[in-house]
Amino acid sequence: MADIKNIPILMYHHVMAGDGKLLPDDSSFVSLADFKAQSGVLLAAGFTTLDFNELGLILDERMKAPVKPVIICIDDGYAETLKSVQPVLSGNRQKAVVGLVTDCIGEFDDWQKARKEYYRIIDEKLVREYSGLCFSFVSHSKTHQFLSRLSDSELEKELRDSKQTIEELTGIPVNTLIYPYGDRDERVKAGLEAAGYRFGVSISAKTGYVLEDPLDLRRVYVKKDESIRTFMRKISPWYLWYRGFRRR
C-alpha cells in the first residue's frame, strides 16, 4: 500500500500536439504523445488520480485512500493544453486539477509577453463544461503575481476573489491554491488559511514528506521529452522519500 503522506503531485503547464522538438524551447512544453504515454503508464501501474477535495476527504477519514494515489496538476489553464489532454484523461478515466488565474479566463495570460495562441486561457463556458468532465478547477490566484510581494489587502483580494470566481462558475468548493511561481512565505500561507484554503501547492518544499505541511506541497515537475523510465522513477515511493530526506 502506497503512503498517502508521500502522494506524488505532478506538475504540468503546456501539453501540445506535435513532436517535442518542434515545440517551443522550454522544458514546460510536454508533447501530447509523451502525456498519453505517461497517462497510460499511470493507468497500467494501478494509480488512481485524485483531486484536492478527495484528498481532504481521505485525510478526514471520510473516504478510503486508493492503493496508489496520484494528483495530476496542470497550471494556468491554457485552452490548447486542456483540449489536448481531455480525451486522453477521459479515455483512461482519470482526472486532473487545473490551476486557473481568474482575471485571465477567456483571455491571453498577462504574465507571458508573447501573444501566442497557446497562451490563451479557457473561457467560462469551457470551465463549466470541463468541470463536469475530467477537470477539477482550483485557484492559481487572480492575476499571477509573486504573492509574497503584495500588501495584506492585495494578497487577500488575490486569494478570496479567485476562490469565489471559480466556486461561482463551477458550483464546487475550492480548497486549494497553486502558488504562482511557487512563491509563498509564512504570511502568504496564513492568508490562505484565513481565506478558507486547506492546501497550498508549491514546486519544491523543505518538508520531510509531501503532506507534512498542507500549505506547502512539493510537486514532481514533468519535463519535456522525459523518458517513461525517468517519469516512473520520479513518482516512485523511494524517490519521493529521498526528496523529503533532502528537504527539497
Ligand SMILES: [Zn+2]
Ligand atoms: Zn502559473
